[in-house]
Amino acid sequence: MAIITLTTDFGEKDYFAGAVKGAIYSELNDVKIVDISHSVSPFHISEAVYIIKNAYKNFPKGSIHIIGIDSELTPENKHLAVKLDEHYFICANNGILSLIASEIKPEKIVEINIHDKVQTNFTVLDVFVKVACHLARGGTLEVIGKSIQDIKYIKQYEPTVNSDKNQILGHVIYIDNYGNVVTNISRKFFENVGKGRDFTIRARNTSFSSIHETYSHAINFNVEKDKRQEEDGKKLALFNSAGFIELAVYKSNLKTVGGASTLFGLDYLDTISINFE
CATH class of the missing domain: 3.40.50.10790 (S-adenosyl-l-methionine hydroxide adenosyltransferase, N-terminal)
Known part of the structure; x- marks a missing residue:
């Protein structure tokens, strides 16, 4: 079929x-x-x-x-x-x-x-x-x-690296239904530039120093639930299922706790920087 x-x-x-x-x-x-x-x-x-x-x-x-x-x-x-x-x-x-x-x-x-x-x-x-x-x-x-061979081309926004190889500049390329913000910085690009160094991701006034593999990876389930810090609304960065760095809010809801796009003040094509130490 x-x-x-x-x-x-x-x-x-x-x-x-x-x-x-x-x-x-x-x-x-x-x-x-x-x-x-x-x-x-x-x-x-x-x-x-x-x-x-x-x-x-x-x-x-x-x-x-x-x-x-x-x-x-x-x-x-x-x-x-x-x-x-x-x-x-x-x-x-x-x-x-x-x-x-x-x-x-x-x-x-x-x-x-x-x-x-x-x-x-x-x-x-x-x-x-x-x-x-x-x-x-x-x-x-x-x-x-x-x-035909010739088609219309439009510019694809690619992340860039400075001459000292210690900073990546990327952009927001997608905002999903939860308000999570997807950047154009792929895992492969990040790892090739970062080479295991410590880093800080900055998006307007928000920063991240770690990247998780999943949303729930940001939660310490070894701690009893009533003793954990607030989970809903916790900010995190992760490699999403498409292989790009995503800035998110755990169990985000645009009608209650909000989403990364609203809480971090980010929109399409806004700049995301990653500085390596």
Whole structure:
């Protein structure tokens, strides 16, 4: 059974996500549709990339991923279908592919050219669904587009190291549903620069001198519960499941104890520094 995933900024209030699913089932009843996320911030390409890059690898090879972010067809925003890492991606040529493919070269890229055969003012619903169902039936990319090499590139924010090799400067690239703050500093980058040295992570007025492996690793469970320091709301840094340094609050809740983003005053692209001793 073919798998088609959906990653969009449609939200949950409107009919858009449901309509896309209905259109897929109208063409293929023997298909599995998986919602990766419909809560991407509107038109936020970097946020969508973080979500899809860390989700798609868990799906079987051959899965088809529709990305409905900034997808309206314009002369400057054509549509692409891509085979990458034995998966298929359908998205707009707005720079999103350049970030998804930053580490793995696509096997094939085509610019979708079936628009004259499909009447639409909702391209994800009509064009992207048609392409996804074509691929799900075993169709080839060449049938729905012309092969291209050049795509739109956008700058990917990378952490930097100073000339003395004792400071990393990174940025916030994602804020999750709990308010936890994900940086663009990977474990590998941190370890290559740090080489085991002591360090201090600084984010505005908040600092950290250790990095945990999990959220609960920050809690000393050898101490009786009633004798531990306050757990909910405890600040911590950790290597998250995607392999990046994340600044978090233990059992955060944006409606009660708050989250790292609100408590630390951090937002997208804010600077994070790590100083080594």
